[in-house]
Amino acid sequence: MDKPFAITLDVGSSKANKTGAWRTERPVYADRMPPCNQACPAGENIQRWLYLAEDGSYESAWRELMADNPFPAIMGRVCYHPCQTACNRARLDESVGINSVERFLGDEAIRQGWTVPVTAEPTGKRIMVVGAGPAGLSAAYHLTLMGHAVTVMDSGAYAGGMMRFGIPRYRLPRDILSAEIQRILDMGVTLELGHTVTNLPAALRHFDAAFLAVGAHIGxxxxxxxxxxxxxxxxxxxxxxxxxxxxxxxxxxxxxxxxxxxxxxxxxxxxxxxxxxxxxxxxxxxxxxxxxxxxxxxxxxxxxxxxxxxxxxxxxxxxxxxxxxxxxxxxxxxxxxxxxxxxxxxxxxxGQQADLTLLQGLPGVDFEDGVVKVGDNLMTGYPGVFAGGDMVPAERTVTVAVGHGKKAARHIDAWLRGTTYRPAPRPAPAAFDILNPWYYSDAPATVRSTLELARRTSTFDEVQSGLDESSALFEARRCLSCGNCFECDNCFGVCPDNAVIKLGAGERYAIDLDYCKGCGLCAAECPCGAITMQAEQT
Amino acid sequence: MLRQMEGSQAVAETVACCRPEVIGAYPISPQTHIVETLSALTKSGRLAPCEFVNVESEFAAMSVAIGASAAGARTYTATASQGLLYMVEALYNASGLGLPIVMTVANRAIGAPINIWNDHSDAMSQRDSGWIQLYAETNQEAADLHIQAFKIAEEVSLPVMVCMDGFILTHAYERVDLPSQEQVDAFLPPYVPRQMLDPAEPVSIGAMVGPEAFTEVRYLAHARQMQALKLIPQVAADFKRAFRRESGGLIRPYRTEDAETIIVALGSVLGTIKDVIDEQRESGVKIGVLGITSFRPFPLDAMRQALGHARRVVVLEKALAVGIGGIVSANVRMALSGIHLDGHTVVAGLGGRPITKASLHRLFADAIAGRVGPLTFLDLNRELIERELRRAAQTRRSGPSAENMLRDLALGEVR
Amino acid sequence: MTVPAQQIKFYQTGSFAVGNRLLDLEDRSVQADTDRANALTSGHRACQGCGEALGARYALDAAMRATQGQMVAVNATGCLEVFSTPYPQTSWQIPWIHSLFGNAPAVATGVAAALKAKGRTDVRVIGQGGDGGTVDIGFACLSGMFERNDDVLFICYDNEAYMNTGVQRSGATPPAARTMTTQAVGPEPGNAFGQGKNVPLIALAHEIPYVATATVAELHDLEYKVRRAMEFRGARYIHVMVPCPLGWGSAACDTIRVARLAKESGLFPVFEAEDGEVTGVVKIRRQVPVEEYLRLQGRYAHLFGDPPRTDVIARIQAMADRNIRRFGLVE
Incomplete structure (x- = not known):
């Protein structure tokens, strides 16, 4: 077209005008610490596995969960879910039923027979775990994944500790318990039941390190x-x-x-x-x-x-x-x-007390209020001997014990390598006030159905049933993804300058600094508070 | 085909032959008969495809024309007087955007006082709007100019106003040789826009232009009118070949070759002037008349050639630039820059006042005898004015002049 | 009654966020699409956080999808025109024309007439302008276009004053708002009560096929309305509230929040109407007192001085309450 001079212009030619020069602040994507993750004693990345579950990628979600906790099916039944207490969604309607989704994933894994492969090269290190409760088994699981050879000893006739001997069947069916324990044993963990360790120094001669988790089972x-x-x-x-x-x-x-x-x-x-x-x-x-x-x-x-x-x-x-x-x-x-x-x-x-006779006479080990004193790394005063679960000062729950097992495994691994494990610094918390909750539609929590009362008082059948898939999916999707981008496209959509680049599924977004004027709409309208505005350096 | 018909009818029938695709229409006297006829032609299906839009104002009429023309349609509208003024903003826009709209202006006075009769105040007020302005002398020429107007407009991408005297032409029944559709189709090819709104080739039309390019944009508009200066005579020549009659062009000299006195005028009054000149020539007066057909672009060189040898030029114009006098004469003087001759401006025919042969004979004789000043008002009722001036000087609240003077006339106190 | 934007009761983000990775592509908003038209593209000179730039892109991209790109836009003079097309650059990526301040509806009529005459009725015409170009200077042309039922969708991006000329009052300026011609001085500061006109309702009175209001805060609703409008032939009108950070004295990052509060307070009723009858309203989701809306805006700062003008705030609240009753905005 023979265009009249100046009056008629070629479309899109304003791209030559780099309005980014106006900017005094720039948006920055930042993953923050969601309150559920912050509250989880087992250190689960709950937000992340809910995100994976939201599109039906249950196995991926389960694997993400398994990175921190080897007992989703158990946890989904017995955890007192401090994550839900902390959940920001409670401020809108009700907390996300994290626990029930966890149970769904755990049960699904058992149904599908999903296993966790050990891919690490064997380290040649041998580790003794005393106590086949949640802390001991959790430690054994993580240490095995790191390539260590683990032997778990327990004086009882069955593995599980308080999960088996303290929690009634109507809350935790034994087939579920056994299935999740067996999955750990199948990874190559040696289990010695009916084995009461009495002479720890002697036993230690065969191992490079020990994790003690004998629990507190004396009424x-x-x-x-x-x-x-x-x-x-x-x-x-x-x-x-x-x-x-x-x-x-x-x-x-x-x-x-x-x-x-x-x-x-x-x-x-x-x-x-x-x-x-x-x-x-x-x-x-x-x-x-x-x-x-x-x-x-x-x-x-x-x-x-x-x-x-x-x-x-x-x-x-x-x-x-x-x-x-x-x-x-x-x-x-x-x-x-x-x-x-x-x-x-x-x-x-x-209340219960720990039986600490095992540690009597071990040099350097101190006690306080009936439990063993440990350092931040869960190591007792005796080098190479770590302890966790109910026998150390902490809240006595299965979830805390599972968390101890993971934490101990990381420190033991570091100790064996002559290094120190330093957890990554925690990002800033994703508090409710950084959210823009208007974008989330109203969706009250799904109620798990419970067994009828007559059967509850006459049988040991499980009281609470799990969620079916659609309900679990619904529940997962109620997650607000606090502080973590879930690719809702709001930033991409609300930018008046088209200065947000959508990188594609799973790749999130980038800011086109050529055109971003720094208005801050993307940050203000991010539902989950995953964008912060940072001053430009002059 | 020769027919005895009203000027408006002739124009409407001819416009229809030009196959306009969009017509915006708003009624105003004395233009109304044109759009009424076109309405019937489109409604009956004789003119098709064509969208006839009954708009809510002249401003909308020109705006619809702008949109339609920008979308690549051949576009037509008609107006007059107050209506032309009401669309002024859009007039400038249409020319600024280079949209080849053709519009009939049925020339009429501008109020206040309100007046529906003919003069050139309306079109003259838009001489700088960027439109090409062609003035018709007869109904035949009015009809013919529309065919040429579309051709010129679309060739140089500028809008064209065809000016025809209100009532004197629009409502006069005369013999007109109406062109046939085949003739017009052969002369006027389908409109191929230089630019248009097209999803297949999107552009942004109507950008904001700052000091860095505004002068150039305006210059280019001028340059296109200068191109039109060459094009208009060519189109008239082509038209003559195709239709075997003279219509259009830049200027039309009549008995000016040896004239010592040349009258300059536009529009239908040229016919009366030619009669007077014929009579004066018979008595040996070396007088002629130069009609201006293209007032914009203004044919400076042609005017200079036609007038340069004369001793005296009298510009007779149907408009008044209040506070200075002539409009056309100012342009004529530009053409005669550096040439010494007597120049006179005569304002005549305002608001429909008849320009009679008697008055013209007297005027020309006075001019030749040196009795006419630089600015003269033909047939001005001096007594009426004197009375009103006296009234206004005596009493601060002397009342509206127009009504005062009408009362003076009605009471027979002034003739 | 249709509440189309919420048909898909979605969990994680509802249908209120721009995108949703869990939805099928065709159910996501146009703005979520990397292939969206970007009818108004980067490099334009709108202020930071401009609601009009956002609203225009939202609306025109939706129209581009609805028409498969067969569309022409006619723009009135105003911010949108000035910031998008200063020579030598244009931000438009569609066929676009700007003529005058007051004639956009008539120019659009002309374009539509031309397309009809040429048999190109597959190409749809959108007229657009600010509130000045729509409710004031362009109103005669708009009303004419409506009553002739010309095949044009006219979109008004309402930022409630003449912003391009430096924030002067328009017929859409709300009571008590400070503009440069209704200054916050004297015993009754800001714009007078009892003035101004409601063009959506005036459009409705023309009984044209489709009238709707929307805000930049509810993209799905806005896109639905553009899509719906494109299902009709004849005159259609959408009135979009687009906050202006500069003129309203609100933070650039608050543009969408302010629009949301306008709707959630009831001050800006969001509805649609067909052939002169209201067929749907978007209910208030989380009702707020008007004060929450007013407080974010410097143009109402004079209401929150010492002492605060609780009387004026109450009058504005009464306006919101009337809208809520009139349109049934609360469940």
Whole structure:
């Protein structure tokens, strides 16, 4: 076309005008630490595996999860999911059901028979793990992946530790437990059951390093004046007894304590045929250490609660309880008022202690408050001996133990190489206020269905069922991807200057600094707060 | 085909033969009969394909024309007077964008006071709008000029105004030799735009141009009018060959070869002037008349050649540049720059006042006798003016002059 | 009632973000497409965070997709024209013409008439301009185009004042807003209450085939409306709210947020209408008091001085409440 001079112009010719020169700030993509990841004791990259699960890439999601935690199916049942407590979505509607997606992935892996190949070259190093609970098995798994030869020793007849002997079947079916443990053993871990290590220095001569994770499985006893006929058990023993047969409880069971173990004991008693199961706890419900849902499920199942009460006497027929009141510091004080409860059996659920005889006499090892002192690297005062799980100072949960196992494995590996493992610095947190939540549509959490009540009180079938695939997918997609780009194209779309380059699926975006004027719309409209504006250097 | 018909009809029928594809129409006297006829022609299907758009204003009429022309359609509209002024912004835009729109202006006075009759105030006010302006002497020429206008417009990519005197031509029934469709098709090829809005070859039309190129853009518009100066006589010659009659061109001299006095004028008044000249020639007066057909571009060289030998030039014009006088005469003087001769401006026929042979005889005689000043108003009623000037001097609130003077006339106090 | 943008109830990002890797390509927004037309491309001279530049690209890219690229745009004088086509560069990548400030609808009519005469009705015509070129100086041409039902989609990018000339009041300037010709001085600072015109409703009164409002904050809705508009022949009108950081005194990064709050407060009702009847509204998702909207903008700063003009804010809130009632904006 013979274009009239100046009045008529060739299309797109303004690209010669580099408006990037106007800019005083530039957008920078930055992955931040999502609150779920921050809160996960096992150090899972939850945001990442949810992202992978969102498009149905369940195996990839599972593998991402497995990089940190070898027990997704178990974790998806027994983890108290601090990730969900931290989840930013709770500020919008409800937390993402991370735990249920994890369970779905774990169960899917078992169904599909997915395994984790060991690709590392053998290092020739031998490591002893004492205790086949969550910490020990987690350490064994990670150390094996690093190429070390691992032997796990446990005094019990089965592997699993508290996962098997402390958590009732209705919360963790044993086939699931066994499947996830077997997957670790299949990687080449040597398991020696019924092997109680008594002489650690002697045992250590055959190994380059040791990880001790013997747990805390001695039920704490309290002195209760009792008649001869009184039947008093501790909850740990009672729950452990479930794995060998059926303990003999009466029809009227009083459980003494307010933790999760107390709830497990009470609910187990119901299932064993107790008609009256009463939990006696000296403070109020809001001060109970047990998780809310455990208390609620126990009450649903017919367990009754007696708050502000201590047991002062027990005999074969009844217990005497004293009413308590909370003083201004919140501590329970006796009131001098008593009442009697009919009871065949008293189950004490007052906490657990670690059996530390293994470490007695090992030079350099210190103890404090009934647990082993360890450094930041989980190493005890004895070089090459590391410890984790319930026997070290920490919250006593399966997830924390699994986290210890991973952490110990990394430090042991570094120690064996004569180096020090330094975790990567954590990025800045992705707090709710950096999100632009308007972009997320309303999607309340999926409720996992529960077993009907009649069967809950008469069988040990699993109470909570898993999510089917579509629900798991839905739940994964509820993730806000806090602080981490999930390729929603908002930056690409909202730039008035077309200065965001879309690099293609999985490749995210780049800023075209030739044209970016630095308006900051991309950062302001990023739903997940993954873009920051940084001042240009003059 | 010879037909006795109204000027507006002749123009409309001829425009239809030019196959316009879009016509924007807004009524204003004395142009209305043209678009009414075209409306009937399109509605009946005789003129097809053609979109006839009844717009809401002249501003819209010209804007529709701009859009249609930019989209590559042959485009036509017609207006007059106030309507022309109402579309002024769009007029400049059409020429600035180089869009070959053809528009009939049925010349009419501009108010206030409102006046529907003929003079050239409207078209003259747009002499610098960048449009080519051709003035028709007769209804035949008015019709013929439209055919030439499309050809010229599309060749140089400039819009063309065909000016024909309101009522005097538009509403006059005369014999017109209407061209046939075949003749017009043979003379006027289909419109091939220099630029257009086309998804296959997108461009941005109508950029903002700053000081760095604005002068050049304006110069190029001027250069294209200078090209038109060459093109217009060629088209007229081609037209003569094809249609076997004289129409268009730049200027039309009549008995000027040996004339000592040459009258210059535009439009239908040329016919009256020629009659007077014939009569004066019979009595031995060396007088002639030069008609200007192309006022824009203004044919400086042709004018200089035609007038340079005369002793006296009288420009008779139907418009007034208030505060100085003549418009056409200023342009004529530019053509005669450096040549010493007597120049007179005569303002005549404003608002439809008849220009009679008697008045012209008197005027020409006075001019030859040196009794005409540099600026004269033909047939000015001096008494009427004197009374009003006196009234205004005496009383601050003397009332509107037009109404005052009409009352004076009605009461017979002034003749 | 259609609520098309939310038909796909999506989880992670809903359908409110520009893209969604989980959707089929054809269900994603035009803006998510790397092959989008970029009808208005880089290098234009719009201010940082310009809502009009964004709105124009959103709308025209959607139209380009709807017409398979068979489209012509006619632009009124104004910011959009000036920042996109200063000689020797243009940012347009479509056939585009600028004529005058007040004639874009009529020029568009002319283009449509030409295309019809030439049998090219496959090529669609869009007229566009700011609020000045639409509700004020171009209004006669717009109304004429409407009543003749010319085959033109006219899009008004409304930033509520004459921004190109330095922020002067237009017929679309809202009450209390400060402009350079309605300054924040005197006992009733800013623009007067009870003035201004609502062109979407005026368009609706013409009973043209399609009228819609939209904002740059809801891309899916805006794209839907352009697509929907292209399903009709005849006169169509879309009125898009495009905040102007410069004129509104808002942060460049807040352009979309401000537009979102305009809609979520009820001050800017988002609806569509066919043949003169309202057929759909976009409900408010998270209702906010008008104060949240006003506070982000310097043009209302005089309402938040000492003492604050709670009386004026209440009047503006009453306007929002009326819209909410009138259009049923809340579930």
């Amino acid at each position: 704490r006893r309290a002195y209760i004046p009792a008649g001869d006929a009184a039947r008093i058990l501790d909850a740990v023993s009672m729950l452990r007894g479930m794995e060998g047969g059926v303990p003999c409880l009466g029809r009227r069971v009083v459980v003494y304590g307010g933790g999760n173990t107390a709830m497990d004991a009470a609910r187990t008693a119901r299932r064993l045929g107790a008609t009256d199961t009463v939990v006696v706890y000296r403070r109020t419900r809001d001060r109970m250490p047990a998780h809310d849902f455990e208390v609620e499920e126990a009450i649903e199942e017919g367990v009754t609660m007696k708050w502000l009460s201590t047991i002062t006497h027990a005999d074969g027929e009844r217990v005497t309880v004293e009413k308590m009141r909370l003083d201004e510091t919140g501590f329970p004080q006796p009131t001098g008022e008593f009442e009697e409860l009919a009871a065949d059996t008293v189950v004490l659920a007052l």
